[in-house]
Amino acid sequence: MSRRRLYRLSVTSQTHTLFVAHETSVILSAFQQQKEVRLKSSPADLVTETDQQVEKMLISAIRRKYPQHRFIGEESVAAGEAVELTDSPTWIIDPIDGTVNFVHRFPFVAVSIAFTVNKQTEFGIVYSCVEDKLFHAQRGRGAYLNGKPLCSDIHRCVVVTEIGAESRSITCCVLLCYSVRALGTAAVDMCQVATGGADAYYHIGMHCWDIAASTIIVLEAGGVVMDTDGSEFDMMSRKVIAASSSAVANGIAQVVQAFPCRRDNEAASKRKCDTQSERAVAQPTACVLHEL
Ligand SMILES: O=P(O)(O)O[C@H]1[C@H](O)[C@@H](O)[C@H](O)[C@H](O)[C@@H]1O
Numbered sequence: 001m002s003r004r005r006l007y008r009l010s011v012t013s014q015t016h017t018l019f020v021a022h023e024t025s026v027i028l029s030a031f032q033q034q035k036e037v038r039l040k041s042s043p044a045d046l047v048t049e050t051d052q053q054v055e056k057m058l059i060s061a062i063r064r065k066y067p068q069h070r071f072i073g074e075e076s077v078a079a080g081e082a083v084e085l086t087d088s089p090t091w092i093i094d095p096i097d098g099t100v101n102f103v104h105r106f107p108f109v110a111v112s113i114a115f116t117v118n119k120q121t122e123f124g125i126v127y128s129c130v131e132d133k134l135f136h137a138q139r140g141r142g143a144y145l146n147g148k149p150l151c152s153d154i155h156r157c158v159v160v161t162e163i164g165a166e167s168r169s170i171t172c173c174v175l176l177c178y179s180v181r182a183l184g185t186a187a188v189d190m191c192q193v194a195t196g197g198a199d200a201y202y203h204i205g206m207h208c209w210d211i212a213a214s215t216i217i218v219l220e221a222g223g224v225v226m227d228t229d230g231s232e233f234d235m236m237s238r239k240v241i242a243a244s245s246s247a248v249a250n251g252i253a254q255v256v257q258a259f260p261c262r263r264d265n266e267a268a269s270k271r272k273c274d275t276q277s278e279r280a281v282a283q284p285t286a287c288v289l290h291e292l
Pocket residue numbers: 044045046074094096097098099100162163164165166184185186187205206210
């Protein structure tokens with residue numbers, strides 16, 4: 001039987017510095033510059049040349065070391081590559097999560113990288129560039145923020161969610177007795193659950209590359225992740241609830257009003273036409289949010 005290669009994520013302060021220096025200097029230097037922006041699926045779903053440049057840099061750097069590995073990259077998929085998660089070692093990359101923020105210089109932009117083998121996430125990294133916060137986790141070895149262990153214990157009633165590119169279909173509901181926050185980057189939004197800064201995060205319509213890394217960070221910090229209907233989490237379903245406990249997650253699942261959302265690993269052509277039908281089908285619902 002082939003020896004299963006063990007992949008270790010050794011994020012030392014030196015790696016942190018390396019990671020920061022290498023990948024995000026491009027993002028940080030472009031952050032203050034004028035940008036050439038293109039629309040993708042909606043006015044809340046943008047791409048810049050920096051998104052594409054950083055994804056190319058990451059993939060070519062990893063491919064030099066691991067030529068057999070596979071990739072699911074947000075901008076490669078946007079350019080027509082299929083989303084296909086197999087048992088092969090696979091890197092799931094969002095080069096800039098929070099591109100709308102990046103374009104508007106709203107200081108929450110992150111690089112999100114997850115690594116899976118046999119469809120199981122081995123480690124995840126979310127680097128919030130402007131904040132200089134490196135969230136990372138390796139399966140079975142805990143979750144960390146800038147080298148310090150994370151624990152998602154409950155103390156507050158804060159829910160993080162987003163009304164992003166899917167805003168034509170507002171997955172909104174009556175969220176009683178919660179304070180609601182949204183940072184504009186699904187990856188960093190979800191990491192707030194791992195820090196204990198939020199009780200829960202939920203989203204319908206994001207993509208696997210938005211949350212593949214933050215999912216393992218929440219789990220390794222002691223949190224739970226599930227589908228918005230309370231069933232088992234499926235990274236390709238574009239529906240997620242992350243929470244500090246099953247009780248909180250199930251409480252959110254009871255009030256989230258889902259809308260139809262084509263899976264990430266559906267054929268691209270099907271995915272596009274369904275976006276149109278999703279646009280037609282889903283009606284914005286009244287959203288009543290009660291502050292504490
Ligand atoms: O396109 P990027 O990588 O910026 O990811 C964002 C999505 O575009 C939004 O729809 C979604 O609502 C989240 O904001 C997510 O972070």
